[in-house]
Amino acid sequence: MNIKVKALKAAFPHTLPVLAGFLFLGVAYGILMKSIGYGAGWTFLMSFLVFAGSMQYVGITLLTATFNPLYALFITLMVNARHIFYGISMLEKFKNTGRFKPYLIFAMCDESFSILCSAKPEKDVDKNWFMFFIVFLNRWYWITGSVLGALLGNYIKFNTKGLDFALTALFVVIFINQWQEQKNHFPAVVGVLSSAACLLIFGPDKFIIPAMILILIIFTFSNKKIYKGENL
Structure with a gap:
């Protein structure tokens, strides 16, 4: 079996909880983007280039407020400061990843970090490809969900208050899974x-x-x- 296919098959089951959470949250984000006048194209660019779920939700407020780059910089640092600690803890794990390292660093998110801390591939599965597909799949779950939400925004109208709690619920599920496995x-x-x-x-x-x-x-x-x- 091809080394990439084997790694993909090994990584996919670990990302299923994230798939469920990210599609739901992504759709909600896309609907909110559409509600302030930003269609699927802008939503795709935000999710593809920024890829910071919590900050993207905050970004909706920034897009509708008076332009203030210093405030945007400060709040971004506050919201995403936790990634500094993720990076420190991943130094050893990413040490020999070679060409995969830049993408693994860029595409790291809370859920991918959590999975990489606990998931271990089988001996016959390439470790670097395994980690790559975990962060790759999680990233595209979010992008797909957000674009889908933006496309559906013209047809779906409902109160989105409280939808972001799904992210908290997703963290709890992953935490319980890690507790049981470790x-x-x-x-x-x-x-x-x-x-x-x-x-x-x-x-x-x-x-x-x-x-x-x-x-x-x-x-x-x-x-x-x-x-x-x-x-x-």
């Missing part, structure tokens, strides 16, 4: 407790970056324990 729950427990503590201290609008910093510090000083696979 014997070492130390990273998961650290993430939950650190986030909860920072939420209580800094509030819902400012807890993400402190939580990420706290998680990074804990992992830095306990990396030996993590790599040995010891349970908390």
Whole structure:
């Protein structure tokens, strides 16, 4: 069997939860874009070039507000600052990916990061192609959903309030799946407790970056324990 086909078949099942979530969220995003006057073409470009789900939702507000590039830059950094920590944790995994590295870095999203942290290909499956197809498929799920939503925007009219909760639900499903598959729950427990503590201290609008910093510090000083696979 062709090395690419084998990697694609191995990667696809891991992305099915993302497929369900991204098509739904993408359609909602496309409908919202259409509602402010941006059709399928602009929606495609936003999803293809930007590819930042949360920020794209925020971008809808920016597109309808007074042009303020500094504010747009600041809010983008705030919303997507978590990717800095994703990148740090992926340094070792992407170390020998060669020509795949630029795309793996660009196409990384929360869901792909979560899958790559837990999913392991079979011994006869090429690791680089396996990772490539995970991020490739997830990216195109989102693009397809958003364009479909923009195309349907002329015909579907309903209140979209609360639709973005599907993304939270998707995170919960992936977290539960990882918890069941992994014997070492130390990273998961650290993430939950650190986030909860920072939420209580800094509030819902400012807890993400402190939580990420706290998680990074804990992992830095306990990396030996993590790599040995010891349970908390």
